[in-house]
Amino acid sequence: xxxxxxxxxxxxxxxxxxxxxxxxxxxxxxxxxxxxxxxxxxxxxxxxxxxxxxxxxxxxxxxxxxxxxxxxxxxxxxxxxxxxxxxxxxxxxxxxxxxxxxxxxxxxxxxxxxxxxxxxxxxxxxxxxxxxxxxxxxxxxxxxxxxxxxxxxxxxxxxxxxxxxxxxxxxxxxxxxxxxxxxxxxxxxxxxxxxxxxxxxxxxxxxxxxxxxxxxxxxxxxxxxxxxxxxxxxxxxxxxxxxxxxxxxxxxxxxxxxxxxxxxxx
Numbered sequence: 098x099x100x101x102x103x104x105x106x107x108x109x110x111x112x113x114x115x116x117x118x119x120x121x122x123x124x125x126x127x128x129x130x131x132x133x134x135x136x137x138x139x140x141x142x143x144x145x146x147x148x149x150x151x152x153x154x155x156x157x158x159x160x161x162x163x164x165x166x167x168x169x170x171x172x173x174x175x176x177x178x179x180x181x182x183x184x185x186x187x188x189x190x191x192x193x194x195x196x197x198x199x200x201x202x203x204x205x206x207x208x209x210x211x212x213x214x215x216x217x218x219x220x221x222x223x224x225x226x227x228x229x230x231x232x233x234x235x236x237x238x239x240x241x242x243x244x245x246x247x248x249x250x251x252x253x254x255x256x257x258x259x260x261x262x263x264x265x266x267x268x269x270x271x272x273x274x275x276x277x278x279x280x281x282x283x284x285x286x287x288x289x290x291x292x293x294x295x296x297x298x299x300x301x302x303x304x305x306x307x308x309x310x311x312x313x314x315x316x317x318x319x320x321x322x323x324x325x326x327x328x329x330x331x332x333x334x335x336x337x338x339x340x341x342x343x344x345x346x347x348x349x350x351x352x353x354x355x356x357x358x359x360x361x362x363x
Contacts, residue, residue, distance in 0.1 A: 098194035099146045100215055102139045103169070103185045105178035106132050106161075106201035108154040112250075112346055117157050117201050119344070122354050123363045131344060132157060133164045134204030141208040144215065146193070150201075151181045177318035179293065180304045186297065195219075196300055198293040202344045205356060210290055210334045217332035218294045224330035225299040226322055228263070229290040230255045231334055231341065235278030238286050241270045249346060253317060255289040255331055263329040266317050290334065291343055293319065299327055 106117040113119075117132040129137075132150065139148045150161045153173040161168050171184040182198045195215055199206060210229050218227040233241070237252075244251035254271050256264045265271065266289055278284050299322065309324035311317075322329050340356040342349060356362075 098219060099192065100144060100195045100197060101186075101189075101193040102142065102145050102148045102197040102199050102211070103151045103182045104132070104135050104139055104149070104199050104201045105171075105175075105181040106135075106150055106152045106154075106157050107175075107181075108152075108157060113344070116344065117152075118160055119350065121204065121344075121350065121357065124358045124361045125363050127363055129164075130160060131204060132161055132166075132201050135199065135201045135206075136161065136164065136166045138204055138206045138208070139199050139211075142197075142211045143208065144212065145197075149185060149189075151178075151185045153181075176308070179295075179300070179318045179321075182293075182295070183300050183304050186300060191297060193297065196295045196297065198295070200291045200343075203291050203341075204344070205339070205341050205353065205362075206290065206292060207337070207339050207341070209337070211292060211294075213334050214292060214294050214332050217330060218296070221330055223328065224262075225296050225327050226319070227294045227330040227332050228255075228319060229292055229334045230257070230287040230331045231290055231336060233284045233286045233288050234280065235282040235284060236280035237288060238270070238278055238284045239280070241286070241288075245270060249348065251345065252343060253289040253291070255287050257287075257331040261331050261333075263319075263323060263331050265323070266315070266319055268315055268317065287331070287333075288341075290341070 110116045120128040149169045150166045158168045169185045175181040312320040
């Protein structure tokens with residue numbers, strides 16, 4: 098089954114304009130843009146046939162081509178990364194069995210997250226979309242709760258049934274648990290990792306569906322699938338000691354740079 102990774106990147110982010118071109122300093126002091134680090138994360142994934150950056154911004158296109166990325170220009174009408182991935186497939190005239198959306202704000206995404214995601218979709222032919230989830234330890238959960246107390250939107254959480262099909266995704270911390278967890282404790286809360294693997298049919302259909310009320314309230318693109326009754330498989334992945342965080346706000350830059358320093362990532 099042929100696999101394409103598309104990295105959606107837009108300049109006009111509401112919360113962090115120009116985010117793809119923000120430079121992140123690695124453990125050796127080397128600076129690379131967020132979009133370059135995201136592209137390098139995609140290139141490290143095994144079993145992928147093609148990797149492209151998908152953008153509507155000439156500044157991002159130019160910066161991406163400098164470090165060797167293939168770029169597909171998409172329209173400025175795309176409201177989220179899934180719509181941008183659908184335009185990529187149309188521009189490339191299809192030809193892929195699985196399309197992976199590796200969002201351009203997750204440069205610490207380990208290669209095995211994506212590899213396990215693709216394997217999960219392949220192993221579940223009834224699933225139309227798959228996305229990774231990572232069980233939070235106490236430190237991660239307490240970080241989420243601290244962000245919410247201080248008025249910041251941090252990571253997204255996911256709840257799913259016994260069949261691993263998603264029930265809901267939220268920027269709030271769900272499910273509620275009143276218990277205190279020490280840093281190393283496993284918790285019942287799962288961090289949704291912002292990567293998706295789609296089969297071509299639901300991806301092509303997605304832009305034609307109007308956003309539902311839940312998607313509009315939460316600002317989470319994957320809820321459009323759930324509101325249309327489409328199945329989203331949650332694939333649990335393992336951190337293997339790797340720290341993971343998405344760049345959502347300017348305050349996340351030092352957090353991610355510290356994680357890169359701790360892990361020795363250039």
